[in-house]
Amino acid sequence: MMKIGVMSFAHMHAYSYAACLNDLPKATLPAVWDDDPKRGKAAAKRFDAAYFSDLHRFLYSGLDGVIVCSENVKHRKMVEAAAKAGLWILCEKPLAVTVADARAMIAACKKAGVGLGTAFPCRFAPTLIEVHDRVRAGELGEIYAASCTNNGKFPGGWFADEKQAGGGATMDHTVHVADALRWITGKEFVKVYCEKGRLLGRDTNSDDVGSVHMEMDGGTIVSHVASWNRAKSFPTWGDVTIELIGEKGVLHVDAFSQKLDVYCDKTMRHEWASWGGNADMGLVRDFVEAVRARHAPSVTGEDGLRAVEVTEAAYRSAETGKMVSVRA
């Protein structure tokens, strides 16, 4: 039985990961740490775990691994502390707010001899797994272009503060697609151009929409919308879509569109009810297995770093008004 703790419930994905831990037969969630006691105690109660306010006591409470879901800017400190305690780590995306932080985290885990994974659940979505497999089997031939979106509703809270999130919608909603494209095509990003702004009146001190253009090695061209552009009244949280233009054909995927339309008079709302695969469960199961086998999770810290390189380049591009190299 692998004992996995959750470090901070600042990111809402922590609740889904915690539920997965409780559902997995080979894992338990014995301990929760949070620097917000109220939030931490409530989460501990909900998932039947012990709450720790002291980080050291939490890290040395007999855990095998931790899932880090703090505010983005705290990822580095959390990961470094957990690595020092010899724990396997799954870190929420983006891995870090800067390339320098991401590199330091990877180095710390390497030094401590612990596995570091980045939480990219898209890699465990059955829809995107099929896209990956069909592209890798050569069904589309060479991929020439990709047009993507990761739209969402405005998350508010610390996401709206670039001091805690490291950026805005472009920071929040570029990494999933960047990682998915690397995984699907096997190519790396080389150049990035970005136009972004606070254009939708969201209550943030950063951008609420970014239009990102990228180039991958071999010349594949990519466009992407990273946004908090979904209306509050939109029937779902957002989307991940990718259109691939290949030599042998075109593929369009709307990764989370396996849904029912729910029209409810009690709430006067129209919402989507998902019936598709549970990508979070795949992600957490993979992590638990990595902890047990003492090897790195399938989606590594390096994968997280590659995506952070893209977001950092996007912000650098927006600042300079130029297309910039990913490896500065």
Added chain:
Amino acid sequence: MNVAIVGCGAMGQLHAQMASNCGLRIAVCADAVKARASALAKIHGAVAVADIDAALARKDVDIVALTSPTPTHAKLIVAAAKAGKAIFCEKPITRTVAEGRTALTAVQKAGVPLFVGHVVRYFQEFEALRLQAQSGVIGHVGFIKTFRGGMCPVGSAGWFRDFAKSGGAVLDLLIHDFDWIRYAFGDIERVFCQNLMRERPTIMDYAMVTLTLKSGVIAQTIGSWAHPEGFRVKAELCGTDGMLTYDSAEAPIAVMPRQHGKKSPNTIVPSSPVDKSPYQLEWEDFIAHIGGHAPARVTPEDALAALHIAECALKSAKTGAPVTV
């Protein structure tokens, strides 16, 4: 009024019908390929000619409809203007901005009306988007996303697939969205563009463009000549208080012809009929303009501005840098 159709391909056939619907008489059908001219002339009881210069000079012609390949537009506009004809020209106005300026000078000098067919301004769905946005229902619009595309068109002697002639998806297809975005949301400050323009092993183009408007609004427009079949248009406007979305795939009619004895997959052909074709609406607007009424919804300067944005996009695609419009 009598119309000469110059270029009797698909667009020539469409515009001949629209002009005819408006009560105009199709007097002459001109095409370098005489058989094409004759086929269209037969439908409309017109004279078929292969000599285009002669068609432009005919005294019984009041309006010249230029529905020939883009690179021919500049010379034909100048010739038609010199002959004193009112001119309807399919978009883009010309292949290059430099040509467009020369053509406009000739038109102004001759004092003839010129209308360029940026028909998206007349499409009911796009006009509805514009009016809804203007009504304030979604608050202030800050982001626009559009998609327009399908198969790579062929055209007479394959001219669409000669990207030097057609300008590819940016100059022939996305120019619609450039024009409409500028019409609905104002002037463009900056353009960034990536495109394919592949010739081997398959001819295709796919263009991804970000427009940054003077107002700060960002628009991302995708244009495809890379799809194996079909044609689809999508538009999404995001505002401070909501969103507007349109998708042509949600058409009210879907026709599925049964393929007999063929292995090819069945294709769903969507149809979305309206009271009046947007192409007829643009002809009505043009005719009213000729009659001395207010300027048409699309002015020649608008057409030149849209072409300029497309040219900036192509420059950006070539240099990998944003281009200030």
